[in-house]
Amino acid sequence: MQSGPGGHRVHGGRYPPPSFVAKVRTTPSEKTAAKVQQTLLRRQATVQSRLGRSLRQEQVDHTYSYTMLFNGFALRTARKNLEAIQNTKGVSRAFVAGSYTLPTVEQADTQALQVALATNQFTGKGMTIAVLDTGLDTAHPAFANAPADAKFTKDYVSGILQAADLNAEALMPGVTADDVYLSAKIPFAFDYAGKDAQVAPGSKWDAANLEHGTHVAGISAGYAVDGEGAVSFSGVAPDAQVIPMKVFDDSGTGAATTTILAALEDACRLGVDAVNLSLGSYGGFTVDEDALINDVYNKLDAAGIMVITAVGNEISSSYMNSYGTDAPLTGDPDNSVVAAPSVYPANLSIASVEGQDIYANYVLLGDEKITYTDSQTSFLGLDSYVSLLKVYGDVSDDLAAPYDYVMVPGYGADSDYEGIDVTGKIAVVQRGGTDKNGEPITFVTKIQNALWKNAIGILVYNNDTEHPDDCSIRMATNYYQLPAAFISYNAAQKLAAQPLGGVALRRQGPLAA
Template structure:
């Protein structure tokens, strides 16, 4: 859903990792930033609380990025210092970030009913004829959801065994019978909230990545049932977080060996707006360490009349942007497109309408959004990483994109094509 651009009043600063102290000293002397606390990704406890303290700036060692508190009358000085000090690569206002899901009411399921289609709840502006077209083929979902069939995950011999996938989202239902066994680590970066999912978005995304091959009470809905999940809560119960919370989760994921970071979240951008330098450089640094970052492209379009640009951080060149397709493999009406460049491209498309997965309370639900497409790609990356454990981050990206199935839509809408499991 569209959100007006919202800022926290803090700044996100990217530093040269070889000279972080020099950069921080420059900010202290010129802009009077608050005292700096270092947070290591392997020790996440306390990060959420530090990010809320007005008297503290927080440096994430693994990323070389800091969230700094600065007085309003010193903000111009901070930006000027960043422009002149060579050890400071970027300084950008911290923004709020949102879960990338279409939020019209959904029917929550306690079991699976093969005839159920959440597509029938589409917003009123879409006619019945358009709905009939978007429902697409009559997928037989008795044993496997349409999304798993479309990306051919149900035909793969790979399971993602042992591959660590970080899902940075609204947390997870740690007691869900389908998911409890796949959780390697959990951490909350939201002040005052445990990792338990009070929203439902994170549990759904984790289910798509690593739901079991043979759930007891549902069809197969997970791509990589033997992947190991790092569930990082970076969005609160209302589905909202900050850049600082996202960066804290990214640092934690990288430090704990995640091969994939899946982020079904973002913030709206305007036509012509450039990608954020901090996220781009952090993603590039992660890629060099063997970690691939993927993100939801965003849901602000209203096709066919209006196509919104890919949101941030998916609009970064080093972040894979995932668009959504519906059951007839057409571009979902809400899916953002590549109208900004460079960096605002769509890399590939995945199922994002009527996606069935886990819900809190041991239940299931169907949701739609590029949020639902993104974890399909995360799961496939886990399969690729299992098959090619020595592959670099760039190697994993290349294998993912080269394996996509070409679609007739423009690359601006679906990138390399439809995600396919190896």
């Protein structure tokens, strides 16, 4: 069963009991990190003992303890016990932990990425990236290169294991650097869901269903060359080290918040530079969880660790809700497309728009779409304006798109129209200029002059040759209703090259992806 859009598990039937997170009250007064950690663990043990007495008739399994980013622990028990846990002395907060669904791998055109990387001078040298995902195919050739100036050596990892009690050590007692250090490219690897050091797929089924982690790690820091020595693939930071932290279980049922928290704590203790979380929930979790997790990400940010999160692949926050409608409730009409944990302010949200239609206003010159910025007060579109003129008899009934246009010389001053007939046509006028009195020719003046010359519309083009594709200016036009739009310098040159052609204006049409 599922409860709410966040995917909180509810105990019932063959489903396992949910995981709870309990936050323990603490007063940090110890000086050293090791003493603080041991003190917190003792306090947690005291609270757990109280829970054991109050829930002695219930099955309770303690799964994780947290002492780095917050003071608390996770346990698995029946959902009906939540209130008893919340009321236990020493517990400041308790909630049902959420779960993230297994992400899917989408095929993408990496040509643009490869072009960008060709001129990129930042290679990730000396950096470490923790990838919290489905694991990693550690034998993949994209992770065979040995980075220069590797930050994490085997001695460094061994020293961390000896000096700090990682969650990995609690989950796999006796773990050593020989278990988790695989290579200079992969200096630390651990399965926080399976509680062992095996992050690679264990079977062909695993490889097919859990390849997302390898996909993400490759984009982050993969690097491969072909037989001739040519680079066949490069990630964003090919010289960075990859720290695969497997948080999804092998069954593909998802990644629990409790597991992700354990991995995040170890990433912080290890001292990674960045954490990648290409996972998310469709609609967020409980208020209590949001408050605690938000504080966790704030602490990671304060520690100088960049947490990079995926915005999500959903069309709305209500996608795959428990009502089966994929639509929000009328009482809560949120249609946000950003998923947790990407919504937390401290995290960097990443989204892709590849393959999506971009809607914009454009001038249709033959088959070419030239974008424009509408004026501030053009309430009527060109076609609607022409229709209105027909009603009043100001233009002939046979006037229809594509409309003729005229390149007006100068800057659209009244004198620039001498010998030019723009009646029933679109006037194309350059931005800027001064009149005979040395006063600037404003947008309003340009529009006013075109209106008085019986033009049906005006296109003002940019005179900024240093930014020839800039069409971002929105003209303030007061009360004048003549359809007016702003186009780029390059767009005007295309119009000038075909002076006998006609154009049609479209509002909010799709451009090529």
